[in-house]
Amino acid sequence: MADRLRVTELDFDSIKTNLKTFLQSQSEFSDYDFEGSGLSVLLDILAYNTHYNAYYLNMVANEAFLDTALIRDSVVSHAKTLGYIPSSLTAPRALINFTVESGDTTPSTLTVPKGYVFISNLIDNKSYQYVTLNDATVTKSNTQFIFENLEIYEGQLNTYSFNYTENSNPKQIFVLPDVDIDISTITVTVSPSSSNTQSIVYNKVTDILDVSSTSEVFFLQEGRGGRYEIYFGNGVVGKKLEDGSVINVTYLVTTGAISNKSNGFVASIPLNSITNFTIDVVEVSSGGSDRETVDNIKFGAAAQFATQNRLVTFKDYESYIKRNYPIAESISVWGGEENDPPVYGKVFVSIKPRSNYFISELEKQRIIDSIITPKAVVSLKTEILDPEYLYILLNNVVRYDSRKTTRNEDQLRTAIRTAILNYKQLNLDKFDATFVQSKVEKQIDAVEPNAIIGSKSVIRLQKRFLPNLNESKSYTVKFNVPLNRGTISNKLISTEFDVLDTTGVRRTVFFDEIPQSFSGISSIEVTDPGVGYTTEPTVTITGDGFGARAKAVIVNGKIQRIDIENRGIDYTRAIVTITGGNGYGASASAVIDAQTGTLRTVYYDSNAQRQIVDDNVGSINYLTGTISINDINILSVSSVDGLIRLTIEAEEGIIESVRNTIITIDETDPISIETTLEKV
Numbered sequence: 001m002a003d004r005l006r007v008t009e010l011d012f013d014s015i016k017t018n019l020k021t022f023l024q025s026q027s028e029f030s031d032y033d034f035e036g037s038g039l040s041v042l043l044d045i046l047a048y049n050t051h052y053n054a055y056y057l058n059m060v061a062n063e064a065f066l067d068t069a070l071i072r073d074s075v076v077s078h079a080k081t082l083g084y085i086p087s088s089l090t091a092p093r094a095l096i097n098f099t100v101e102s103g104d105t106t107p108s109t110l111t112v113p114k115g116y117v118f119i120s121n122l123i124d125n126k127s128y129q130y131v132t133l134n135d136a137t138v139t140k141s142n143t144q145f146i147f148e149n150l151e152i153y154e155g156q157l158n159t160y161s162f163n164y165t166e167n168s169n170p171k172q173i174f175v176l177p178d179v180d181i182d183i184s185t186i187t188v189t190v191s192p193s194s195s196n197t198q199s200i201v202y203n204k205v206t207d208i209l210d211v212s213s214t215s216e217v218f219f220l221q222e223g224r225g226g227r228y229e230i231y232f233g234n235g236v237v238g239k240k241l242e243d244g245s246v247i248n249v250t251y252l253v254t255t256g257a258i259s260n261k262s263n264g265f266v267a268s269i270p271l272n273s274i275t276n277f278t279i280d281v282v283e284v285s286s287g288g289s290d291r292e293t294v295d296n297i298k299f300g301a302a303a304q305f306a307t308q309n310r311l312v313t314f315k316d317y318e319s320y321i322k323r324n325y326p327i328a329e330s331i332s333v334w335g336g337e338e339n340d341p342p343v344y345g346k347v348f349v350s351i352k353p354r355s356n357y358f359i360s361e362l363e364k365q366r367i368i369d370s371i372i373t374p375k376a377v378v379s380l381k382t383e384i385l386d387p388e389y390l391y392i393l394l395n396n397v398v399r400y401d402s403r404k405t406t407r408n409e410d411q412l413r414t415a416i417r418t419a420i421l422n423y424k425q426l427n428l429d430k431f432d433a434t435f436v437q438s439k440v441e442k443q444i445d446a447v448e449p450n451a452i453i454g455s456k457s458v459i460r461l462q463k464r465f466l467p468n469l470n471e472s473k474s475y476t477v478k479f480n481v482p483l484n485r486g487t488i489s490n491k492l493i494s495t496e497f498d499v500l501d502t503t504g505v506r507r508t509v510f511f512d513e514i515p516q517s518f519s520g521i522s523s524i525e526v527t528d529p530g531v532g533y534t535t536e537p538t539v540t541i542t543g544d545g546f547g548a549r550a551k552a553v554i555v556n557g558k559i560q561r562i563d564i565e566n567r568g569i570d571y572t573r574a575i576v577t578i579t580g581g582n583g584y585g586a587s588a589s590a591v592i593d594a595q596t597g598t599l600r601t602v603y604y605d606s607n608a609q610r611q612i613v614d615d616n617v618g619s620i621n622y623l624t625g626t627i628s629i630n631d632i633n634i635l636s637v638s639s640v641d642g643l644i645r646l647t648i649e650a651e652e653g654i655i656e657s658v659r660n661t662i663i664t665i666d667e668t669d670p671i672s673i674e675t676t677l678e679k680v
Helices: 012-024 037-063 072-081 294-307 314-324 361-372 409-427 437-445
Strands: 093-101 109-112 117-120 129-131 136-139 144-154 156-163 173-175 181-191 200-204 217-222 228-232 246-253 265-267 277-286 328-335 346-353 381-385 388-400 434-436 452-465 472-478 497-500 506-515 521-528 538-543 549-555 558-566 574-579 587-592 596-604 610-621 626-633 644-649 654-656 661-664 673-679
Touching: 012 037, 072 217, 072 294, 093 265, 109 144, 129 156, 136 144, 181 217, 181 228, 265 277, 277 361, 294 314, 314 328, 314 346, 314 361, 361 381, 388 409, 388 437, 409 437, 409 673, 434 437, 437 452, 452 472, 497 626, 506 610, 521 538, 521 558, 538 549, 538 587, 574 587, 596 626
Parallel strands: 200 217, 346 381, 388 661, 388 673
Antiparallel strands: 093 144, 093 277, 109 136, 117 129, 117 265, 129 144, 156 246, 173 228, 181 200, 181 246, 217 228, 328 346, 388 452, 434 654, 452 644, 472 626, 497 506, 506 596, 521 587, 538 574, 549 558, 596 610, 610 626
């Protein structure tokens, strides 16, 4: 007989059954009907009460830890112990040139005051208010006042005053009434009393180590209900407020990311009675972001605690920049020693924003000056590079049984395209991503598992670059993955562009690939010159070909170069070994003809005959995926966007991003996903 309750079973039915079993085992209740309505209701009440308490205690236990907490207030409280302030909404920022036509009677200077309002163009049938956050003053030029690169931010400036009374507010905490605050715009001034209006600007604490007992600073935290709070020092860490002080707080209330990409503005009110304005947009609005989510707070708090407020490792840079620049969707960081070519003493950063492909040069400099430099190692310079996009073009052949699907061909193609784009969304469009052909084909097969017998995809890669028109220039295009050597029917293709031929006639040409037909050793690159060589060492070339010979040239005890004496034939791979010569440490690698190809520029004449303009305009290294274009003067490009596209088949089905490369599929390109259906 059971005389104990099983306390580990906490769902309602188990609790009630356990209670019933326990009571039935007691002699006092041996003749009771536990299925009767009266006792059943009592057991229900006991079971409900126990279940409620178990659920409540389980939730309390969950909220006690950062990784299991669900309520925002709990997560924020845990993050606070790690010194982490959740990111607020961030206001979009635009740059404009604001020209005021004054006439001759106006003063010599003019000021656009803090809070001056501009109205944006319509975005989804709604316009947004942009304001200046600081006064801007310029001197008249002829009859014009020209405010160049004037910064304007989306939102409304609000100001609130708080009276401090020590008895009623001993912790000196003041709750800001608005929720949608951009906390980076908060300014705080303190006056000794309501009768003494002389104010002192208090700065937000960024590093506790810089704060003394007399520092005029304020602290910021997110409080209950998502509202931010400011508080002040205690006389030990930060200056303590005097009883009766008046605190004035001004900040921007914004809608966040909604108004990104605003590109038209009008001034809403006269300026010194002047209404003749011209506004040119230098940079469309960008940088707006939404409030940090609970999941991001959990990740960001732990990551920031690991960095200990410093920028030393790659992960330090990534987590700190994400924390302070929430518009960043993906970040890649690498040291100068890993760059190609190496640049020592530098840290390279690449940022992919959420709402665009690139960030502006001014925004890059602002990130370096205000976010990275104050925390970085003094001896290291930081450079922000744009992401380089590697576009994947998929040509799919899908064999299927039309009798086992209700979709027609158009519907099946659409479903396959959707499956591929879902794969893109989950796995690509970020740094450190990998495209795997077999997984994409698996996604295709899963669209109609009963009908699709199998699929095969040909992967082509595309790089795009903007040429400098009417200027002789060389270009290097890096795919950073092995490329497939072209054949007559399958080789590199490019956008058409105009050049002058040798006779000065303008021709519309394209790049044409000429694969090498022989397979000897084209050159040997010295990867380490070694030391201590007094006589010529022996250079041995081994591989799957034969006949290659080479000779080392020694200068000051080091191998300066290795000259080819016989190229050999039939090599697809080769290893270079250096022995003898009384030295050590030298190494070299062979460049095989099969690994390189030649580019030429060609066009078709009126008889559809191929004509060559330049038979050697560049080269392709298939192993490294590098295309080098020699000095060329491009006059115009036939594409609408002015970009030259180079498209070539990938050697392998696994494509990995390197450094600042982002692998993507361009949904707007009609040839990015092509599907051929074969019925059986």
